[in-house]
Each structure stands twice: as C-alpha cells, then as structure tokens.
Amino acid sequence: MARTPKTWAVRTARDRTEAPARARLLDAAETVFARLGYGPATVAGITTEAEVSRAGFYVYFASKEEVFRVLAVRVRDAFLAAQEVPGVDTDDVHAVARASVAAFVAAYARHAALMPLLEQQARTDEDVRALWQEIRERPVHRHARYIRRLVAEGRARPVTEPLAVARAVGAMSVEFARQVAARRIGHAAAVRDVTAMYLQLLQVAPREDEPR
Incomplete structure (x- = not known):
C-alpha cells in the first residue's frame, strides 16, 4: 500500500x-x-x-548540512565501535590489540575520503566542529583508560604515559589506514605492523603464534 x-x-x-x-x-x-x-x-x-x-x-x-552532520556522527560511532572487539577475550592483550587495530584501520580506510572534509567543515560549522573534536579525542581517551587499566593490573609497562601511547597508536593507525585506503598496502599487513608497534609501546612481549 x-x-x-x-x-x-x-x-x-x-x-x-x-x-x-x-x-x-x-x-x-x-x-x-x-x-x-x-x-x-x-x-x-x-x-x-x-x-x-x-x-x-x-x-x-532536512538539508545537505544535516546529512553531513549525520555522516560525522556515523564516523565517530564507527571509531568508537572499533574499540569494542566483541567476541575477543578481553584478558588477552594481544588479541585485543590485534582486533581493535584491525577494526580501526578498516573503519578509517572506509571513511578516509570524508576525513579532510570533516576537518574543513569543522572550521565554519559549530556542530561539525564538536563532532570533529569527538572523532579526534574520544577514541584516544577511551584507549588511554584501557592502557591505565592494563598498567594497574600489571599486564603492561608502557614506554611513556598512557595518553601519549594512545595518541601514538592512533596516529600510526591513521597513517596505515590511509595507505590501505590508497591501496598501497593491504589491510592484513597494516594490522600486523601497527599491532607489533603497539605491543612494543606497551612493552608486552609478542606471543610465539603472533603473525610476523
């Protein structure tokens, strides 16, 4: 009907x-x-x-402006969801690192072409600016809280304070995701390399079965 x-x-x-x-x-x-x-x-x-x-x-x-803001929300939510790692043993630092890096790289690569536009619109649109700030900061601060928990539980000894490690891992993940989006490297290779560097920053020894 x-x-x-x-x-x-x-x-x-x-x-x-x-x-x-x-x-x-x-x-x-x-x-x-x-x-x-x-x-x-x-x-x-x-x-x-x-x-x-x-x-x-x-x-x-209601408008082109609104649909763009909704896209910004979708990007933010995709990055936050990448940290959820459902079905992964949260006590396994290696598995969590690999799964979260894989999900973030995939999410960023998917939305890579939109990211410069979000940054550009954030300069003139207050609503987009707030969302852009969330996109940049919320995943990093959530990640830093996770690293602090690992430290408190004695499962990691990061090379520097947790927020700095979270920012470094985020920056590495973004750069590798851009390479994936540009088809210069494959997703699996990006995940392998970023995960290895992430575990080094956490000072968590690699497992024998960790992909190399």
Whole structure:
C-alpha cells in the first residue's frame, strides 16, 4: 500500500533511523561528498546516487548540512565501535590489540575520503566542529583508560604515559589506514605492523603464534 504524506509524518524516529532508504542515502552522501567536495555536492546529486526521490530524502534529512552532520556522527560511532572487539577475550592483550587495530584501520580506510572534509567543515560549522573534536579525542581517551587499566593490573609497562601511547597508536593507525585506503598496502599487513608497534609501546612481549 502506498504511503501518504500523513503516514510518513507519523513514522517513529526509530523507523526513520533504521530504514534501508536512509542507509542508502547516507552511503550515497558520503560517496558524493568524497567525489565532489562539500560545496559542489547537492541534495539532487545525493538522491541520484542513492536512487531515492528528492521527497524521500526530506523524510530523513532536512538539508545537505544535516546529512553531513549525520555522516560525522556515523564516523565517530564507527571509531568508537572499533574499540569494542566483541567476541575477543578481553584478558588477552594481544588479541585485543590485534582486533581493535584491525577494526580501526578498516573503519578509517572506509571513511578516509570524508576525513579532510570533516576537518574543513569543522572550521565554519559549530556542530561539525564538536563532532570533529569527538572523532579526534574520544577514541584516544577511551584507549588511554584501557592502557591505565592494563598498567594497574600489571599486564603492561608502557614506554611513556598512557595518553601519549594512545595518541601514538592512533596516529600510526591513521597513517596505515590511509595507505590501505590508497591501496598501497593491504589491510592484513597494516594490522600486523601497527599491532607489533603497539605491543612494543606497551612493552608486552609478542606471543610465539603472533603473525610476523
């Protein structure tokens, strides 16, 4: 049965958030922003890429500016989710390091083309600036808390204070993820190398079965 405008109006916020059309629009928006840049990107270009009507766009987003901010939230959430490592033994420092590095490198590589635009828009858009700050700082500070816990439990002796280690690992991960995105190195090689350096910074001895 066709939906009327009234039907759309009474849909719940959860429905709008989880709808497949919304996900297509977000993916399309990221593609268009990455290809054209922020200024030249248009709602029409996004809807064409998504194969969703212009009216369909406005069911989920009020403007180009809003969809860009939602993309910033998605990037932030992807980076935070990379630290969750579900299904990994949290007592196994090596497994946690490898899984979290793998997830972060994959997430950053996926969104690499959007990152310069987020930084650029953060200079003029207060909402994007706040999200950009979260993207840059929340994963780092969460990581530092994890390292402090390892230290307190006697499972790591980092070469310097935990926040500095977290920043260093974050910077290495970003650089390797950029190389992955540019197809200069493979994901597996990036994960292997960053994980090895991360464990060195933690002063955790590599396991015999650790990939080399």
